Amino acid sequence: QVQLVQSGTEVKKPGSSVKVSCKASGGTFGTYAINWVRQAPGQGLEWMGGIIPMFGRTNYAQKFQGRVTITTDESTTTAYMELSSLRSEDTAVYYCARIKSGSRGDMDVWGQGTTVIVSS
Amino acid sequence: DIQMTQSPSSLSASVGDRVTITCRASQSISSYLNWYQQKPRKAPKLLIYAASSLQSGVPSRFSGSGSGTDFTLTISSLQPEDFATYYCQQSYRDYTFGQGTKLEIK
Numbered sequence: 001q002v003q004l005v006q007s008g009t010e011v012k013k014p015g016s017s018v019k020v021s022c023k024a025s026g027g028t029f030g031t032y033a034i035n036w037v038r039q040a041p042g043q044g045l046e047w048m049g050g051i052i053p054m055f056g057r058t059n060y061a062q063k064f065q066g067r068v069t070i071t072t073d074e075s076t077t078t079a080y081m082e083l084s085s086l087r088s089e090d091t092a093v094y095y096c097a098r099i100k101s102g103s104r105g106d107m108d109v110w111g112q113g114t115t116v117i118v119s120s
Numbered sequence: 121d122i123q124m125t126q127s128p129s130s131l132s133a134s135v136g137d138r139v140t141i142t143c144r145a146s147q148s149i150s151s152y153l154n155w156y157q158q159k160p161r162k163a164p165k166l167l168i169y170a171a172s173s174l175q176s177g178v179p180s181r182f183s184g185s186g187s188g189t190d191f192t193l194t195i196s197s198l199q200p201e202d203f204a205t206y207y208c209q210q211s212y213r214d215y216t217f218g219q220g221t222k223l224e225i226k
Contacts, residue, residue, distance in 0.1 A: 035215070037164075045156075045164065045207055047215040061214065062121070095163055105211020106154040106169035113163055 002027035004034075004096050004111035011117045017084040020114045022096030029077040030054040033099040035107060036070060036081045038092040050099070051079065086118045122146055122210050126218035132226040137198045141221045143191045143208035152212035155184055155193045158220075159204045167206075168193065198223075 007021040022034060035050030049060035053072040060068055069082045079096060094114045097107035123146035133139050143153065151171035156164040166175045168184035171191055181196040195202055203225050208218040 037215075037217075044220045045158075045209075045217040047217065059214065097164075099211075104152050104154075104170045105215060106166055106175075107156075107164070107209075108166045108169070108175065110163035110165075 002032075002098055002109045004098065004109055006094075006096060006111040006114045009115045009117070011119065012086050014087055014118055014120055016086050017082055018086060018116050019080055019082040020094050020096075020116070022079045022081070022111050024077045024079070024098075030072075030074055031101050033101075034070075034072065034079040035097050035099055036068075037095045037097055037107070039095070039113075040089070040092040043092075048081070048083075048094075053079070083116075086116075088118050090116065091118045092116060122149060122213055122216050124208055124210055124216050124218040126206075126208055126221050128221060129219065130222040130224065132224050133198055134226045135198050135200055139195045139198055139223065141193045141206055141208075141223075143186075143193070143218050145189045145191075145210055145212075148188045149210045149212035151187045152210055153184075153186065153191045154209045154211060155182075156207045156209065157202075157204045158207065164207065200225075 003025045005023045010018050012018050030053040033050050033052045036048040048064050051058045051070045072079045096111040098109040125144045153171045155168040158164045167178050172184045183194050206221045210216050
Protein backbone atom coordinates (compact mmCIF):
# COMPACT_ATOMS: atom_id res chain seq x y z
CA GLN A 1 0.00 0.00 0.00
CA VAL A 2 1.62 3.24 -1.16
CA GLN A 3 1.76 6.08 1.35
CA LEU A 4 2.98 9.61 0.68
CA VAL A 5 4.32 11.68 3.57
CA GLN A 6 5.11 15.34 3.03
CA SER A 7 7.42 17.78 4.78
CA GLY A 8 6.17 20.35 7.25
CA THR A 9 4.88 23.90 7.14
CA GLU A 10 7.05 26.54 5.49
CA VAL A 11 7.01 30.30 5.99
CA LYS A 12 8.80 32.21 3.24
CA LYS A 13 9.49 35.78 2.21
CA PRO A 14 8.27 37.13 -1.13
CA GLY A 15 10.84 36.54 -3.84
CA SER A 16 12.35 33.48 -2.18
CA SER A 17 11.95 29.80 -3.06
CA VAL A 18 10.43 26.83 -1.28
CA LYS A 19 11.16 23.13 -1.70
CA VAL A 20 8.56 20.65 -0.49
CA SER A 21 9.27 16.94 -0.19
CA CYS A 22 7.01 13.92 -0.60
CA LYS A 23 8.37 10.59 0.63
CA ALA A 24 6.80 7.44 -0.79
CA SER A 25 6.64 4.13 1.00
CA GLY A 26 5.21 0.87 -0.30
CA GLY A 27 4.81 0.05 -3.97
CA THR A 28 7.62 0.40 -6.49
CA PHE A 29 8.82 3.96 -6.64
CA GLY A 30 9.58 5.04 -10.15
CA THR A 31 6.81 3.09 -11.80
CA TYR A 32 4.13 5.64 -11.04
CA ALA A 33 3.88 9.37 -11.57
CA ILE A 34 3.98 11.88 -8.74
CA ASN A 35 1.99 15.04 -9.31
CA TRP A 36 1.66 18.25 -7.34
CA VAL A 37 -1.65 20.01 -6.71
CA ARG A 38 -2.14 23.15 -4.67
CA GLN A 39 -5.09 24.73 -2.90
CA ALA A 40 -5.13 28.38 -1.88
CA PRO A 41 -7.16 29.28 1.22
CA GLY A 42 -10.88 28.80 0.54
CA GLN A 43 -10.20 27.95 -3.10
CA GLY A 44 -10.26 24.90 -5.36
CA LEU A 45 -7.61 22.47 -6.54
CA GLU A 46 -4.96 23.48 -9.06
CA TRP A 47 -2.61 21.08 -10.84
CA MET A 48 0.98 22.30 -11.00
CA GLY A 49 2.90 19.51 -12.67
CA GLY A 50 4.22 15.98 -12.35
CA ILE A 51 7.08 13.57 -12.92
CA ILE A 52 7.53 9.92 -13.82
CA PRO A 53 10.65 8.96 -11.84
CA MET A 54 11.52 5.96 -14.00
CA PHE A 55 11.89 8.17 -17.04
CA GLY A 56 12.73 11.44 -15.32
CA ARG A 57 10.10 13.01 -17.52
CA THR A 58 8.35 16.10 -16.20
CA ASN A 59 5.21 17.90 -17.29
CA TYR A 60 4.33 21.34 -15.95
CA ALA A 61 1.18 23.41 -16.10
CA GLN A 62 1.73 26.40 -18.35
CA LYS A 63 0.91 28.76 -15.49
CA PHE A 64 3.94 27.53 -13.52
CA GLN A 65 6.42 27.00 -16.37
CA GLY A 66 9.75 28.53 -15.48
CA ARG A 67 8.90 28.85 -11.80
CA VAL A 68 8.37 25.24 -10.70
CA THR A 69 10.82 22.35 -10.73
CA ILE A 70 9.80 18.81 -9.85
CA THR A 71 12.48 16.22 -9.16
CA THR A 72 12.90 12.84 -7.53
CA ASP A 73 15.55 10.99 -5.58
CA GLU A 74 15.04 7.28 -6.20
CA SER A 75 17.56 6.33 -3.52
CA THR A 76 15.25 7.81 -0.88
CA THR A 77 11.96 7.34 -2.80
CA THR A 78 11.28 11.04 -2.40
CA ALA A 79 9.81 13.57 -4.80
CA TYR A 80 10.40 17.30 -4.52
CA MET A 81 8.58 20.37 -5.74
CA GLU A 82 10.47 23.65 -5.77
CA LEU A 83 8.63 26.89 -6.45
CA SER A 84 10.64 30.05 -6.98
CA SER A 85 9.94 33.80 -7.03
CA LEU A 86 7.30 33.35 -4.37
CA ARG A 87 4.51 35.90 -3.99
CA SER A 88 1.65 36.19 -1.55
CA GLU A 89 -0.68 34.44 -3.99
CA ASP A 90 1.42 31.28 -3.62
CA THR A 91 0.20 30.90 -0.04
CA ALA A 92 -1.55 27.54 -0.21
CA VAL A 93 -1.58 23.92 0.84
CA TYR A 94 0.55 21.87 -1.54
CA TYR A 95 -0.28 18.21 -2.09
CA CYS A 96 1.60 15.43 -3.82
CA ALA A 97 -0.49 12.68 -5.39
CA ARG A 98 0.18 9.43 -7.19
CA ILE A 99 -1.02 8.44 -10.63
CA LYS A 100 -0.57 4.74 -11.30
CA SER A 101 1.09 3.54 -14.45
CA GLY A 102 -1.54 2.49 -16.96
CA SER A 103 -4.34 4.37 -15.22
CA ARG A 104 -6.44 7.09 -16.81
CA GLY A 105 -4.84 9.83 -14.76
CA ASP A 106 -6.77 9.40 -11.55
CA MET A 107 -4.87 10.44 -8.41
CA ASP A 108 -5.52 7.58 -6.03
CA VAL A 109 -3.05 8.27 -3.22
CA TRP A 110 -2.40 11.71 -1.73
CA GLY A 111 0.04 13.15 0.74
CA GLN A 112 -1.28 14.93 3.81
CA GLY A 113 -0.46 18.37 2.42
CA THR A 114 2.17 21.00 3.20
CA THR A 115 1.19 24.53 4.11
CA VAL A 116 3.33 27.22 2.52
CA ILE A 117 2.85 30.76 3.79
CA VAL A 118 4.39 33.63 1.84
CA SER A 119 4.55 36.77 3.91
CA SER A 120 6.89 39.66 4.45
CA ASP B 121 -6.53 24.37 -21.81
CA ILE B 122 -9.58 22.26 -21.04
CA GLN B 123 -11.97 24.02 -18.67
CA MET B 124 -14.20 22.12 -16.26
CA THR B 125 -17.42 23.64 -14.97
CA GLN B 126 -19.36 22.10 -12.09
CA SER B 127 -22.90 22.82 -11.06
CA PRO B 128 -24.20 23.70 -8.65
CA SER B 129 -21.42 25.45 -6.72
CA SER B 130 -23.22 24.64 -3.49
CA LEU B 131 -26.08 22.42 -2.53
CA SER B 132 -28.15 21.88 0.61
CA ALA B 133 -29.62 18.44 1.17
CA SER B 134 -30.84 16.13 3.91
CA VAL B 135 -29.69 12.72 5.05
CA GLY B 136 -31.32 10.13 2.81
CA ASP B 137 -31.67 12.46 -0.19
CA ARG B 138 -30.53 11.56 -3.68
CA VAL B 139 -28.07 14.14 -4.96
CA THR B 140 -26.63 14.77 -8.40
CA ILE B 141 -23.67 17.00 -9.27
CA THR B 142 -22.84 17.79 -12.86
CA CYS B 143 -19.53 18.55 -14.56
CA ARG B 144 -19.09 19.88 -18.08
CA ALA B 145 -15.86 19.93 -20.06
CA SER B 146 -15.04 22.67 -22.58
CA GLN B 147 -14.23 19.99 -25.16
CA SER B 148 -14.67 16.25 -25.45
CA ILE B 149 -12.60 14.29 -22.93
CA SER B 150 -13.98 10.83 -23.70
CA SER B 151 -14.25 9.17 -20.27
CA TYR B 152 -11.12 10.74 -18.78
CA LEU B 153 -13.07 12.14 -15.84
CA ASN B 154 -12.50 11.54 -12.14
CA TRP B 155 -14.39 12.60 -9.01
CA TYR B 156 -12.94 13.46 -5.61
CA GLN B 157 -14.37 14.19 -2.19
CA GLN B 158 -12.62 16.63 0.13
CA LYS B 159 -13.39 17.31 3.77
CA PRO B 160 -12.07 20.37 5.60
CA ARG B 161 -8.33 20.32 6.25
CA LYS B 162 -7.97 16.94 4.56
CA ALA B 163 -6.49 15.77 1.27
CA PRO B 164 -8.90 14.92 -1.55
CA LYS B 165 -10.08 11.33 -1.80
CA LEU B 166 -10.67 9.56 -5.10
CA LEU B 167 -14.26 8.34 -5.47
CA ILE B 168 -14.82 7.60 -9.15
CA TYR B 169 -12.31 7.15 -11.97
CA ALA B 170 -12.75 6.84 -15.71
CA ALA B 171 -16.18 8.49 -15.39
CA SER B 172 -18.01 5.51 -13.90
CA SER B 173 -15.62 3.14 -12.10
CA LEU B 174 -15.94 3.03 -8.33
CA GLN B 175 -12.64 3.30 -6.47
CA SER B 176 -11.93 0.40 -4.13
CA GLY B 177 -13.39 0.94 -0.68
CA VAL B 178 -15.83 3.66 -1.76
CA PRO B 179 -19.48 2.95 -0.81
CA SER B 180 -21.75 1.84 -3.63
CA ARG B 181 -24.14 4.77 -3.03
CA PHE B 182 -21.66 6.81 -5.09
CA SER B 183 -21.90 6.45 -8.86
CA GLY B 184 -20.69 8.30 -11.92
CA SER B 185 -21.83 8.52 -15.48
CA GLY B 186 -21.24 10.38 -18.72
CA SER B 187 -18.78 10.67 -21.56
CA GLY B 188 -17.65 13.32 -24.00
CA THR B 189 -18.39 16.64 -22.34
CA ASP B 190 -21.13 15.96 -19.77
CA PHE B 191 -20.74 13.97 -16.58
CA THR B 192 -22.62 13.39 -13.34
CA LEU B 193 -21.83 12.22 -9.85
CA THR B 194 -24.79 10.76 -7.97
CA ILE B 195 -25.09 9.92 -4.30
CA SER B 196 -28.11 7.67 -4.00
CA SER B 197 -28.87 8.18 -0.30
CA LEU B 198 -26.90 10.83 1.54
CA GLN B 199 -25.18 9.82 4.74
CA PRO B 200 -23.90 12.24 7.40
CA GLU B 201 -20.28 11.59 6.39
CA ASP B 202 -20.99 12.63 2.77
CA PHE B 203 -21.25 16.33 3.56
CA ALA B 204 -18.10 17.64 1.93
CA THR B 205 -16.84 19.38 -1.21
CA TYR B 206 -16.74 17.42 -4.46
CA TYR B 207 -14.44 18.05 -7.41
CA CYS B 208 -14.39 16.69 -10.91
CA GLN B 209 -11.06 16.43 -12.74
CA GLN B 210 -10.23 15.81 -16.38
CA SER B 211 -7.16 13.76 -17.24
CA TYR B 212 -7.53 13.79 -21.02
CA ARG B 213 -4.91 16.48 -21.56
CA ASP B 214 -2.88 17.41 -18.51
CA TYR B 215 -5.19 17.82 -15.51
CA THR B 216 -7.85 20.36 -14.68
CA PHE B 217 -10.26 20.42 -11.75
CA GLY B 218 -13.72 21.84 -11.59
CA GLN B 219 -14.32 24.66 -9.13
CA GLY B 220 -15.95 22.35 -6.60
CA THR B 221 -19.44 21.71 -5.25
CA LYS B 222 -19.98 22.20 -1.53
CA LEU B 223 -22.60 19.83 -0.18
CA GLU B 224 -24.13 21.10 3.04
CA ILE B 225 -26.69 19.81 5.48
CA LYS B 226 -30.17 21.31 5.07
